[in-house]
Amino acid sequence: MIITLLMVGLVLTGGFAWFSEEKKAGSAKLIALLSLLFFSVCFITFVMAASTEFAQLQQLTKVTWIAVFNIHYQLALDHLSIMLLLLTFLLSIIAVLISWREITYRRGFYYFNLLLTVAGIIGVFTAVDMFLFFFFWEVMLLPMTALIAIWGHENRRFAAIKFFIFTQVSSLLMLIAIILMAYLHLQQTGSLSFSYQDWLKLELPQELASYLMLGFFIAFAVKLPSFPVHSWLPDAHTQAPTAGSVLLAGVLLKTGAYGLIRFVIVLFPQASQEFAPIAAILALISILYGAKMAFAQSDFKRLVAYSSISHMGFVMLALFSFNVNAFHGAVITLVAHGLSSAALFAFAGMLYARIHSRDLAKMGGFWQSAPVMGGFGLAFCAAAFGLPGMANFVGEFFSLIGAFQRFPVITILAALGIIGSAIYGVVLFQSSFHGAVKQQFIDLSIRERIIATSLLAFLLIIGVFPNVILQFTFNGGG
Template sequence: MSASLYLVAMIVIPAIGAAAVAALPRERGLLAKQVTLGVSLVVLLLAVLATAAFDVDGDRFQLTTSVSWIPDFGAEFALGVDGIALVMLLLIGVLVPLVVTASWHEADAGPRPTRVFFAWLLLLEAMMVGVFVATDVLLFYVFFEAMLVPMYFLIGSFGGPRRQYAAVKFFLYSLVGGLIMLAAVIGLYVVSTSQLGEGTFAFDALRQLDIDPEVQKLLFLGFFVAFAIKAPLVPFHTWLPDSGAEAPIGGAVLLVGVLDKVGTFGFLRYCLPLFPDASRFFAPFVLVLAVVGILYAALLAMGQTDMKRLVSYTSISHFGFIALGIFAFTTEAGTGAVLYMVNHGLATGLLFIVVGMLIGRGGSRQIGDYGGVAAKAPLLAGAFLVAGLASLALPGTNSFVSEFLVLIGSFPERPVFTIVATVGIILAALYILLMYQRTMHGPPRGVLLQQDPAEPLSGTGTGTGTGTGTGGATAASATATATRPAAPGTLRVLDLSRRELAVVAPLIALIIGLGVYPQPLLDLIEPAVSATISDLGGTDR
């Protein structure tokens, strides 16, 4: 296969796989899982091949392909990657097979056929790839909006007890943001028509436009609102705690690990290069939102009793650091922000998966329902500890490198914002370590865990001590099991199975490996960030 077709294949293959899985008979749930895992591994292979074919010293956008799409409007099906998009493709390639494996039994407990869950998962993967590789702004918008559909159904059909509310809230917030961005996309097309004689949506052509600063401000706000909702930045964040808490664990991993990165990716890809004057004008405002988000979300995380909501709030805090790095307008801080996007996906993905495994054993999302788990399940506790330490950016883990680059790159240009943001590091240590200590250590307490080692696990337990059931169990039997009173000091927890070890081991290896040696990713990211800062006229540090 020609290297230029790698990106096309990464969209087409999971899309065809989704259709094939959806067409399987209802009783062929195992085959649906196997096909989904196989397709996701093919996408991972293609991402690795695309990385191998990418020349870090070559053109800004590589592996490009373009086909006329809507000629009357100058729209093309144009794909290409720079270093920023490429590392996001690698993140998708790594996370999706692990999500499939982690969700092997989770979908069986839902009200819909198993094949439906995995078909939506593959379609979501195709849309996620498309949004990062599109180099036509209209095509980017189409993928941006199309991502909402599979995630809406994953949350609404396979989520927790408040799944319908969370799914609708997620969809409406994102849809409104997307419609505002559509208005800006149309405005950008009108500007290109007036300056070039014919309209275009091609990113390279739009980047060359000389847009009036006042017009830039309006167009910037159109894109910014959509990306701020998707990221999310405070005060556009309120959909995420509900969606993250109610989504099935696999959906939550991709929601927080990948989909939210589209917002921060959009800042870098579109807001800064296309609207440099407006970006500089609004930068102080965005930095205030970023720093407020770091502190506000961290404080809210400390007060959560629901583990999934706590992890969701930690992500909002982390996105504040990413936004700080982007709007500091230095290459060093921007490189750290992109690396943070990848590392956050790995660390928070692992944290969500481990939390889901714990919920699947206890049937409750409440922190207070657990205690003393480490004595009974040391491997589970160890994975939980690694995920927590990576989330608080402990030196030696992957998140430390990215957070350090963001802070050291931001300080020369934005010292006040950087100093205030560092308070979030202290708060992160508090909310992560408190959750770990309360669930993993101390005297055994809480729900009586009845899971058999051969039985599947589910991560969609409720926040009140009831669960949705596992491995095809009915909701009624699952609830009866989860609410059976525990005898004092009789908490029985099963440790990680081989399947679960196969899920957490690659993420732990990447967390430690990138914490020790992040240079391969930095080599991919830095040239693309430097080119973006050059478009903006920022500081090359």
Template sequence: MILTYLIGILMGGGLLALLLGQWNKSLPKWIALGTVSIGFMLLVSFWIDQSHGVNIFLSETWMAEYRHDWIPAFGISFHLALDGLSLLLLVLTFFLGILAVLCSWNEVKERVGFYHFNLLWILAGISGVFIAMDLFLFYFFWEVMLIPMYFLIGIWGSEKREYAAYKFFIFTQASGLLMLLAILGIYFIHGSNTGNYTFNYFELLGTTISPDTAFWLMLGFMIAFVVKLPLVPFHSWLPDAHSEAPTAGSLILAGLLLKTGAYGILRFVLPLFPEAAQSVASWAMLLGVIGIIYGAILAYSQTDLKRLIAYTSVSHMGFVILGIFAFNELALQGVIMQLVTHAISTGALFIMAGMLKERLHTRDVRLMGGLWTQMPQMGGTAMLLAMASLGLPGLGNFIAEFLILLGAFKANVWLTVLATCGLIFSAIYSLWLIQQVFLGPKKTPDSVQDFSWREIILMASLILSIIWLGLYPQPVINTARPMINKLEKLFVNQSTNNKHVNNLHSTICIEHASSTASFSNTIKLV
């Protein structure tokens, strides 16, 4: 039931904000903050309950489930379920949701009610995507998050907002429709095989599909997910959407929307089409590596602060693809860490860009400089975030990228070597960014204010979580483990040419790796 409540409060809160926004300008903010915080607390208490529970190491991966008939004529049900992966991403959604409300506290001045309505409905759509276990319902939520996002970019964005909103919508909608075709394809294949026409994920899991068909259906799903992720040839919507969106929009885009793509691959593409996924694995890894390097190079050559951060997302998401298609536990754990840590670190950078824009009224890096003297707090924070982004040990991103590279090394040595070069590039652009904005001669004549209390709280929560993830990632790893193990088993059983990977061995490995990492971090910090 908690699952329906979560979506219910978000949607209800959105409607309430819309209605009350007609009378009072500040009420919608408080409603939005209230609903998201309630959801967050519910989730965290649920998480704590679960982790104290008995069965986190056992085979039972599903922690909560809710099912109700929706359109019985088609075998469509309102079916939600939660496992470790979904739980992590949901917690992330609500955490970033709170921050999104807070960071637009003063930025949005007109149509406050409608703004918060959109914000909450995007979050509802994203939460729905993370827990929907009915393919139709999944597609439904997948689209539900698009329209409010379109409005968010299109109404409250900056100068070129209409173009960006268009591009975002058409890219994602087109790819989504292809996924709908694939969903219908698997629905009818399963139906004609078994006589049971259903969109239920668990029943569709074992569908036998001829390899050719499976390949095309897999591509249908894959295209929707890699556009969202984005993988390199499909990334061109991302810089525009990110840079034109309002701060909260960029935060949600980078922090959550991109994650839905990775989630979709993990949840649907791999389990539904294991053989087909394996057949494209090397291509996907190659594209991932190209993404890492290409994104980093483009990030270095940007002058627009938000575009720069947007391209770093492209680069970081390349790691995600690389890790997913390495098909082993290390890499997959790394992928999940990467999803969480990238959301936090990049989200924080976007918030920072929003704050800078509020103060300087520009996003052009060339017009900034020497801000550290005026804003030491912001400078220090930015430094730490840039370090996180370049993968400094002690911060969450290091754990993520390290695990991915470890895992990918087992699958493909040369691509991993290339991907590792990406780390060097990321050091270059991160340091360049800090140098341009905060160091060097001062370019802005008038004085600017440092953090306000609201901003300190915002940034402190982000920084604390990124450090926590860097020093003690074990809770995240434990929570995701049952689901990861299941996925890995699928591929260990599948692959005949791969060496048999011992489950226990890799488990030990991961604990070893993370403890080594945290140990070495502690030393460095000391």
């Protein structure tokens, strides 16, 4: 019941923030922040106080929703979903803090859409009725499209439409696969079922399983994103408001990886094994292509966006290596990339607020007037290219060790992507904080220091003590 209360609470407080902004300017952001803090504490308290062991999926709620089709409002939690929900709450709070001064018009509606996006993400990470999962998948899409289209930058409408079309078309393929799976359950048992647990008991013809697996795989590969269905990402990231970029990179991309783990690999194990070489090649292309394109960018946000394609390629390579170490690396990389990419997009927003440009050619010498920002910027660039001691290093190290056992040649080539990330990371930092002084501005405010410090602290903690994630996620087979 706690998950339902969280989602309903976020929608209601979002509506209240929208209404209150019309009565008193500036109230919406405070309501959004306090509600996220409150619901985060509620969720953490629930997890810590629960007597249930979440090593396996534990059903929390099951209520009949559409009886004629045997569709239920069914939610469950395990270690993987708990970890991703904690990441969601953290980055959602960061998103509100980043928006504090950036959003200057239609603020009430903005925070309503932001909180509605978070509610949809929570539903995606907890739904185990597949029709309900698809419902939350769509709920997550619509307000994020609105965030880009209304509060984005100069080409925001094009980016929002492209994001919507890519996600919507791939989602329809997943919907077809969901309906076919329910029909197969009807054929084999005599009753329709959209329940994930019921589907695990199905005996699927191998050829049909391959096609069904592709329906899910394409939808999640688009969201990950993976080459060749990645082109929506640089435009969406570049044009989105800063908080939109943080949620996109930090959480929405992780829903694609979550779908691969929870549904593709588990529901279709044999088909996934047969598809693994193709997935590994796509992952390799994503890694190298993303790194090459990141190096070629002059736009701060676009560079970080292409780097996300490269880093998420490591996740796909690790997942389809079917190796314990690789799987550990994939999950740590999910969290690490969520934190480091959110930090870099936050810094892009902070710089844009000061110089009103994302062009690296107009940056340079910022360290002289903003040494604190420069220090944090250096740390986050180092985290992104996998400096030992940071969470990203642990994730990519585990991923490559595990993947090497299955795809040695592909893994050796993929390791070149780490070299590429070091190159574009250094270029990004050097272009903005070193060189001739082109502009001077005020260093980080207290609010911005809180954002930077919290993200860096988590990156360091996970980098030095990776068992914080590994034990939480995999204790008992999680």
